[in-house]
Structure formats: C-alpha cells, structure tokens
Amino acid sequence: AQSVTQLGSHVSVSEGALVLLRCNYSSSVPPYLFWYVQYPNQGLQLLLKYTSAATLVKGINGFEAEFKKSETSFHLTKPSAHMSDAAEYFCAVGSGGSYIPTFGRGTSLIVHP
Amino acid sequence: SQTIHQWPATLVQPVGSPLSLECTVEGTSNPNLYWYRQAAGRGLQLLFYSVGIGQISSEVPQNLSASRPQDRQFILSSKKLLLSDSGFYLCAYDVGNEKLFFGSGTQLSVL
Numbered sequence: 001a002q003s004v005t006q007l008g009s010h011v012s013v014s015e016g017a018l019v020l021l022r023c024n025y026s027s028s029v030p031p032y033l034f035w036y037v038q039y040p041n042q043g044l045q046l047l048l049k050y051t052s053a054a055t056l057v058k059g060i061n062g063f064e065a066e067f068k069k070s071e072t073s074f075h076l077t078k079p080s081a082h083m084s085d086a087a088e089y090f091c092a093v094g095s096g097g098s099y100i101p102t103f104g105r106g107t108s109l110i111v112h113p
Numbered sequence: 114s115q116t117i118h119q120w121p122a123t124l125v126q127p128v129g130s131p132l133s134l135e136c137t138v139e140g141t142s143n144p145n146l147y148w149y150r151q152a153a154g155r156g157l158q159l160l161f162y163s164v165g166i167g168q169i170s171s172e173v174p175q176n177l178s179a180s181r182p183q184d185r186q187f188i189l190s191s192k193k194l195l196l197s198d199s200g201f202y203l204c205a206y207d208v209g210n211e212k213l214f215f216g217s218g219t220q221l222s223v224l
Contacts, residue, residue, distance in 0.1 A: 043215030105156035
C-alpha cells in the first residue's frame, strides 16, 4: 500500500521568498515520487519526478525536490517565489509494479506581492 | 507530438440526467488511460483506468462507468447523475514511463 500526506492545504509566501511545500510518503517498496502543478481551471502538469537516479531532483520553473529516505519525505522548494507560481501543487507516489500514482490532497500556494 | 483532448470544459446538468464525458489522445498508441475526480480540498481520486481497449478497472464503486471503445478514446458515463457527482473531472494518459499527461478537465455541476 502507498499513501501521501501533504502538510498544509494552503501555504502563503511573499514574492521573492523561499517556497517550501511538504510531502511525506508511505510505501512498502522503493517509491517513484512526483510533484505536479495545477493552474486554475486546468489539468495537472508534471513539475519533476524521482526514480532513484539522484536524491535531489530539479524540475521546471526553478523548482526542486529532495528525496530523504530516512524521513520518508519529498519536499518541494524554490529559492524565490514569483507571482506566477500561485497554483495548486500535488505530491504523488507510485511504487513497484503498480506505478499508478496515489496523489496527496494538494497544497495551494499563494504568493503575495 | 502527443496531445490529449477532453470535453466539454464545463457542464451543468440536472439531477437524474445522463452524463457522457469524452477524452481522446493523439500521437501515441496503446496508452494507459485514466479518469480522476477532483473535489475541493480532497485531492485527486482515481475513478477508472484502462490498459487496453475494452479493459476497464474501477477503483471506487459509484454511480459512474467508463468505456474504451477505441484505443485512444476513453468515455466517462452515468445513467442518472447525483448531486454528489459534482466536481472537476480529469482525463489522463501515460505511455509506460511513469509520467501522467492530463487533459484540461471538465467542471461538472449537478443541480
């Protein structure tokens, strides 16, 4: 069984500030981990994915995430927030032969000017 | 290039009416296809997935059904909509590389 917990349904930051969106996972086998972003009234698009090649994964739009096995975490960060980063962010985990990902409940990122 | 089309973008239906949402994929063959529902504050719920024509797996028992009449066509249906069927419905596909591509979604309001 696999599951994902995203801490905080809403995160609010000022433009230029560090963005940190938290994700913890549970998986009985080595996981595949993903972050997706959803802009208003749109589908999701992949930001980045971890598949065991490297623990620090760089994605699009300046985002990156670090896989920490000891903490079962895959937090998403960006050094400096832009107004255009305001969106819903979903963490997802897939594992083993059933890589169909399980999604977290999402975190809404709000960026203040 | 690969693309996914989903329609309609918005739909308002009365309780008890039927539903048909359509999703098509272009630029690839034999994709895995998915229907998700997104309710406010509840994340993404996998409803159905399909690994081939006529092969449908249901994740959650409900008032909905899915069909895959052609390789790149995935249809979500209901005979009689309930208020609780309201939500944002997303179609997605993958080609076996662990990456999902999503359609633009359908906002369904059942009144």
